[in-house]
Amino acid sequence: MSGPRKRVREDPKVRRSQIVDEAIRIIGEYGYYGFTVQALAERCQLSNAGLLHYFGNKDDLLLALLDEIERREEEVLAPQVAMIEEKGFQSGNGKGAALEMMAAIARRTAENRERTRFLAVLQGEAMEPSHPAHDWFGLRDDETVQLFTSLLGREAANSPALTRYMISILRGMTGLWLRDENEFDLVEECLAATRLLLNDA
Amino acid sequence: MSGPRKRVREDPKVRRSQIVDEAIRIIGEYGYYGFTVQALAERCQLSNAGLLHYFGNKDDLLLALLDEIERREEEVLAPQVAMIEEKGFQSGNGKGAALEMMAAIARRTAENRERTRFLAVLQGEAMEPSHPAHDWFGLRDDETVQLFTSLLGREAANSPALTRYMISILRGMTGLWLRDENEFDLVEECLAATRLLLNDA
Amino acid sequence: MSGPRKRVREDPKVRRSQIVDEAIRIIGEYGYYGFTVQALAERCQLSNAGLLHYFGNKDDLLLALLDEIERREEEVLAPQVAMIEEKGFQSGNGKGAALEMMAAIARRTAENRERTRFLAVLQGEAMEPSHPAHDWFGLRDDETVQLFTSLLGREAANSPALTRYMISILRGMTGLWLRDENEFDLVEECLAATRLLLNDA
Amino acid sequence: MSGPRKRVREDPKVRRSQIVDEAIRIIGEYGYYGFTVQALAERCQLSNAGLLHYFGNKDDLLLALLDEIERREEEVLAPQVAMIEEKGFQSGNGKGAALEMMAAIARRTAENRERTRFLAVLQGEAMEPSHPAHDWFGLRDDETVQLFTSLLGREAANSPALTRYMISILRGMTGLWLRDENEFDLVEECLAATRLLLNDA
DNA sequence: TATGAATGAGCATTCATTCAT
DNA sequence: GATGAATGAATGCTCATTCAT
Numbered sequence: 001m002s003g004p005r006k007r008v009r010e011d012p013k014v015r016r017s018q019i020v021d022e023a024i025r026i027i028g029e030y031g032y033y034g035f036t037v038q039a040l041a042e043r044c045q046l047s048n049a050g051l052l053h054y055f056g057n058k059d060d061l062l063l064a065l066l067d068e069i070e071r072r073e074e075e076v077l078a079p080q081v082a083m084i085e086e087k088g089f090q091s092g093n094g095k096g097a098a099l100e101m102m103a104a105i106a107r108r109t110a111e112n113r114e115r116t117r118f119l120a121v122l123q124g125e126a127m128e129p130s131h132p133a134h135d136w137f138g139l140r141d142d143e144t145v146q147l148f149t150s151l152l153g154r155e156a157a158n159s160p161a162l163t164r165y166m167i168s169i170l171r172g173m174t175g176l177w178l179r180d181e182n183e184f185d186l187v188e189e190c191l192a193a194t195r196l197l198l199n200d201a
Numbered sequence: 202m203s204g205p206r207k208r209v210r211e212d213p214k215v216r217r218s219q220i221v222d223e224a225i226r227i228i229g230e231y232g233y234y235g236f237t238v239q240a241l242a243e244r245c246q247l248s249n250a251g252l253l254h255y256f257g258n259k260d261d262l263l264l265a266l267l268d269e270i271e272r273r274e275e276e277v278l279a280p281q282v283a284m285i286e287e288k289g290f291q292s293g294n295g296k297g298a299a300l301e302m303m304a305a306i307a308r309r310t311a312e313n314r315e316r317t318r319f320l321a322v323l324q325g326e327a328m329e330p331s332h333p334a335h336d337w338f339g340l341r342d343d344e345t346v347q348l349f350t351s352l353l354g355r356e357a358a359n360s361p362a363l364t365r366y367m368i369s370i371l372r373g374m375t376g377l378w379l380r381d382e383n384e385f386d387l388v389e390e391c392l393a394a395t396r397l398l399l400n401d402a
Numbered sequence: 403m404s405g406p407r408k409r410v411r412e413d414p415k416v417r418r419s420q421i422v423d424e425a426i427r428i429i430g431e432y433g434y435y436g437f438t439v440q441a442l443a444e445r446c447q448l449s450n451a452g453l454l455h456y457f458g459n460k461d462d463l464l465l466a467l468l469d470e471i472e473r474r475e476e477e478v479l480a481p482q483v484a485m486i487e488e489k490g491f492q493s494g495n496g497k498g499a500a501l502e503m504m505a506a507i508a509r510r511t512a513e514n515r516e517r518t519r520f521l522a523v524l525q526g527e528a529m530e531p532s533h534p535a536h537d538w539f540g541l542r543d544d545e546t547v548q549l550f551t552s553l554l555g556r557e558a559a560n561s562p563a564l565t566r567y568m569i570s571i572l573r574g575m576t577g578l579w580l581r582d583e584n585e586f587d588l589v590e591e592c593l594a595a596t597r598l599l600l601n602d603a
Numbered sequence: 604m605s606g607p608r609k610r611v612r613e614d615p616k617v618r619r620s621q622i623v624d625e626a627i628r629i630i631g632e633y634g635y636y637g638f639t640v641q642a643l644a645e646r647c648q649l650s651n652a653g654l655l656h657y658f659g660n661k662d663d664l665l666l667a668l669l670d671e672i673e674r675r676e677e678e679v680l681a682p683q684v685a686m687i688e689e690k691g692f693q694s695g696n697g698k699g700a701a702l703e704m705m706a707a708i709a710r711r712t713a714e715n716r717e718r719t720r721f722l723a724v725l726q727g728e729a730m731e732p733s734h735p736a737h738d739w740f741g742l743r744d745d746e747t748v749q750l751f752t753s754l755l756g757r758e759a760a761n762s763p764a765l766t767r768y769m770i771s772i773l774r775g776m777t778g779l780w781l782r783d784e785n786e787f788d789l790v791e792e793c794l795a796a797t798r799l800l801l802n803d804a
Numbered sequence: 805t806a807t808g809a810a811t812g813a814g815c816a817t818t819c820a821t822t823c824a825t
Numbered sequence: 826g827a828t829g830a831a832t833g834a835a836t837g838c839t840c841a842t843t844c845a846t
Contacts (some may be wrong), residue, residue, distance in 0.1 A: 007810060009845070015809085029329045033235030037837060049839080050810045058837065117328065124325025126231045127379060129319065141380070164377055164385065165394040171376055172369025178328055179342070184365065193366040199398045213826075236813080238820060253828045259820065404816065411824070417830085432733045432772070434639030439816060451818080452831045498832060522785055526727025529781060530632045543782070546624065566787065567796040570775025578767055580730055581744070586767065595768040598800045615805075640841060652843080653806045663840065 010044070016054055019044050019067050021060060021114075028118035031125050032062055034134065059132045066136045069115060073108070080104045085151065094155030094200045099191060101151055102166060106190040109174055110181075117178055141167075162197060169193045217255055220245050221269050222315075224262060229319035232326050233263055233334065267337045270316060274309070281305045286352065295356030296399045300392060302352055303367060307391040310375055311382075318379055331375045342368075363398060370394045409448070418456055421446050422470050423516075425463060430520035434464055434535065457590060461534045468538050471517060471520050475510070482506045487553065496557035497600045501593060503553055504568060508592040512577055512583075519580055543569075571595045619657055622647050623671050624717075626664060631721035634728050635665055635736065662735045669739045676711070683707045688754065697758030698801045702794060704754055705769060709793040712777055713784075720781055744770075756798060765800060772796045 010018070022043045026035045037058055041051040055061035084104065088097025109116050126133040148166055152159035169190055177186045223244045227236045238259055242252040247337055256262035285305065289298025310317050326335040353360040370391055378387045412420075424445045428437045439460055443453040457463035486506065491501025511518050528535040550568055554561040571592060581586045625646045629638045640661055644654040658664035687707065691700025712719050729736040751769055755762040772793055780789045 007844075009809060010807075029331075031232055031234055031326050033232055034326065036835085038835085047811050048837085049812080052838070053811095056838095058300055088261060121325045121328065123376075124322045125232050125235065127322065130230075138380075140327070161385070161390060161393065164390065165370065165373065168373025168377060168394065169366065169369050170371035170373065172371065173365065173809065175372055177326075179339075184362070189362060189365065192362065193369070193398065196366070196400065197394065199397065216826090237818080239818080248828050249820085252828075253821070254827065409823075411830060414830075431733075433634055433636055433728050435634055436728065438814085440814080449832050450816085451833080454817070455830065455832095458817095511651060523727045523730065525778075526724045527637065529724065532632075563787070563792060563795065566776065566779055566792065567772065567799070569789050570779060570796070571768065571771050572775065573778055574771025574773065574775035575767065577726075578771060581741075586764070591767060594764065595771070595800065598768070598802065599796065601799065618805090639839080641839080650807050651841085652808075655842070656806065 015044075015046075019046075019051065019054055019061075020065060021066055024069075024118045025114050027062070027065070028114055028121055028136075029162065031121050032131070033125065037061075062132055063136075065118075066133060069119070070140075077104065077108060080140045081147065087184070088151055092154065094152045094159075097151045098148060098162075098198065099194055101148065102170070102190055103187060105170060106173075106187040109170070110177070110186040113178075113181065116174060120174060120178055156198075165197045166194055213255075216245075216247075220247075220252065220255060221266060224266055225270075225319045226315050229265075229315055229322055232322050233332070234326065235280055238262075238274065241391070264335050264337075266319075267334060270320070271341075278305065278309060293355065295353045295360075298352045299349055299363075299367065299399065300395055302349065303371070303391055303395045304388060306371060307374075307388040310371070311378070311387040314379075314382065317375060321375060321379055357399075366398045367395055370398070414456075417446075417448075419455060421448075421453065421463075422467060425467055426471075427516050428518045429467070430516055430523055433523050434533070435527065439463075452521065464534050465538075467520075468535060479506065479510060483549065490553055494556065496554045496561075499553045500550060500564075500568065500600065501596055504592055504596045505549065505589060507572060508575075508589040511572070512579070512588040515580075515583065518576060522576060522580055530580070555574070558600075567599045568596055571599070615657075618647075618649075622649075622657060624666060626668055627672075627721045628717050630665075630668070631717055631724055632689070633748075634724050635734070640664075665735050667709065667738075668721075669736060672722070673743075680707065680711060684734065684750065691754055695757065697755045700754045701751055701765075701769065701801065702797055704751065705793055706790060706795045708773060709776075709790040712773070713780070713789040716781075716784065719777060721780055723777060759801075769797055769801045772800070 001148065019040070023035075023040055026040055029035075037051060038048055040061075041048045044051060054065055081101070081104075084097050084100045087100075088094060088200040091097075122133050123137055125131055126137045128134065144167060145163055149159050152162055156162050173186060173190050173193070177184070220241070224236075224241055227241055227244065230236070238252060239249055242249045245252060256265055275389050282302070282305075285298050285301045288301075289295055294297075326332055326336055327338045328336065345368060346364055347365040351359050353363055357363050374387060374391050374394070378385070421442070425437075428442055428445065431437075439453060440450055442463075443450045446453060446545055457466055483503070483506075486499050486502045491527075492495055493499075500580050524535050527533055528539045530536065546569060547565055550565040551561050554564055558564050575588060575592050575595070579586070620645070622643070626638075626643055629646065631644055632638070640654060641651055644651045647654060658667055679696050684704070684707075687700050687703045690703075691697060694700075703709045726740055727735055731737065747770060748766055751766040754761050755765055761766050776789060776793050776796070
């Protein structure tokens with residue numbers, strides 16, 4: 001029906017990033033198992049093979065997405081983490097630092113709905129060790145735990161538990177926020193809940 | 202490959218429930234998109250067609266699972282809900298009632314790892330409206346919100362927000378608990394966090 | 403264009419043997435690498451998936467073909483081998499036994515052009531160890547060498563070399579015969595050449 | 604995957620001959636159907652398109668290989684053939700000439716394992732008329748037959764049959780030699796067998 | 805001369821499903 | 826109630842080839 005595709009030659013960097021963005025969107029909708037290379041190629045107006053030219057195969061594509069997300073996150077969050085850690089260390093106010101960290105992460109989470117959704121959906125799937133993103137999420141979780149624990153550590157009596165509560169709030173609130181982002185302000189509410197948890201009203 | 206299957210004729214009720222259990226396990230591992238009728242049939246030592254004899258098709262199977270889970274939940278939780286509501290209404294202690302509710306749900310959650318995992322994985326996938334379980338989770342969430350809000354409602358100043366916090370704790374903690382159930386006691390920790398949130402230490 | 407395939411349900415045994423025969427034909431034409439599951443399915447008037455229902459995958463199909471060929475060969479040749487060995491042992495006439503063996507094999511070779519062609523083409527491909535039929539041909543060759551060597555052994559001065567000559571004649575003549583089976587009589591010529599090689603004119 | 608290839612600009616003649624050699628190797632391993640342009644390009648450390656720049660397409664590449672082989676063979680064998688023919692004609696010793704020819708060909712065969720393997724594998728595949736090398740092998744075979752027949756012709760009673768035996772020995776022994784070139788000396792054994800066939804011990 | 809981007813066609817295989825038995 | 830045969834439609838991926846640079 002539709003004649004031969006026009007051979008469009010895009011700037012590779014643009015193409016690559018277009019694919020990455022579109023993939024984050026689709027996987028955010030259907031999960032890794034539910035998404036198909038075909039569907040992604042179509043959305044990128046690319047042939048099936050043309051897409052694989054960039055990422056080799058489905059698994060590698062996923063890992064490339066995670067790498068990309070990590071890279072961007074590092075870029076944005078790392079300086080903030082450094083600053084908060086520094087400040088917390090000097091002031092000795094662990095709770096304050098944890099609150100600021102919570103705010104930074106929540107802000108980042110609310111900033112890009114697509115990315116957040118992608119990570120949320122994937123995290124569910126990736127609980128199973130055989131999932132190609134399983135290890136990635138494991139490491140990521142460990143890092144977050146460490147981060148909060150070290151921020152709280154010096155001060156709070158029960159920092160491991162508190163860390164769990166805070167991470168739970170983050171995840172749980174994110175889940176609710178993804179259902180309807182207009183129902184409440186993610187950053188504000190995460191902070192409010194955290195204040196309660198830290199007895200810091 | 203494997204020799205001709207012996208035509209085992211099980212009691213249909215037993216078979217059905219065996220399939221349900223096995224399906225909960227597999228979908229809990231791979232999600233709905235990632236699981237295959239074939240894999241389920243194999244685990245049930247049933248032919249592909251033999252399995253579909255019970256549930257018609259993949260979608261119907263999923264809905265049957267959800268129905269079944271709802272039924273069992275109703276059976277166990279409904280009386281407790283009634284009791285807690287009654288007690289809370291009489292005592293006027295909304296926070297206490299909410300805490301008891303939290304405990305009841307957390308207990309139920311910790312009770313059956315497979316079911317909990319199934320629900321967690323599915324919940325991620327089902328955020329997308331096109332997912333066959335989307336509506337089911339929507340209704341379920343609404344009910345939970347209503348439940349907590351009504352329990353807290355009369356007493357707490359900001360019950361909608363508190364409800365959100367509590368549900369977040371529930372979900373978030375469940376997620377962490379699914380990673381490693383030996384790291385902490387789900388019921389205790391949910392309660393502890395809730396007490397902090399309710400300023401009820 | 404051509405409406406939905408009529409769902410023809412053949413006797414499984416018939417189907418299986420039809421597939422085997424057709425596969426031997428196609429692989430005999432294009433080799434294992436050159437043949438496609440699709441092409442075979444078409445010739446069997448079966449869907450792609452319908453074919454794989456019987457043999458699982460391409461490699462397994464090939465091994466099944468080789469098994470089948472071995473089975474049939476065993477059936478036909480084994481009694482002859484036994485008889486020739488017995489007779490050779492009693493008469494002490496190793497050359498005569500070798501000649502008879504040659505005749506038996508050549509007869510078998512000339513009997514079914516398709517099978518012979520299949521084996522010839524495959525033998526070329528299977529020289530490479532990575533080929534799925536490599537081991538099979540290795541074993542088969544060893545057996546043939548042993549067979550001739552043991553038949554000749556007691557009598558001939560240089561039986562390993564003579565065995566090589568005879569096997570070479572068999573293979574080489576078979577190759578020529580496959581080009582044009584009407585050019586000469588495979589059995590007669592194999593025997594004539596063997597007589598020369600054994601100095602038994 | 605691998606970083607951007609360095610654009611190496613080799614002497615075209617060197618490149619071409621490198622490709623030819625590598626192609627002979629790969630096709631000798633997997634046959635024409637089993638070999639891929641991709642694999643060849645990789646082994647030549649060339650891009651896919653870079654390779655086809657030299658040979659246009661897969662079929663043309665094959666024909667170029669055969670041409671090249673023929674050219675080299677001509678170069679080496681033609682003078683020998685002329686000499687043997689001349690000598691045989693003058694001496695009237697057809698058998699001797701045939702033996703010398705056999706030696707020359709066997710020597711050539713044993714000289715370059717890769718080329719021999721290539722020809723052996725291809726010959727199997729090329730029995731089918733649709734194979735791109737079919738005609739080439741047909742002509743080649745005819746020439747060899749003519750060559751031996753004419754050398755033997757004047758003297759031997761049954762030169763067409765003898766020619767067949769000799770060619771069979773050549774092919775068959777080559778096949779065995781390719782399995783394990785250390786098991787026997789190809790030239791010596793071909794000659795020994797030929798002497799027996801020619802009753803010329 | 806050589807590349808990377810891109811494609812259409814094809815590959816083996818899997819999947820959910822149907823159907824006659 | 827349960828099976829094996831069978832299918833159409835995918836699925837991820839590979840292949841030979843083209844094209845602009």
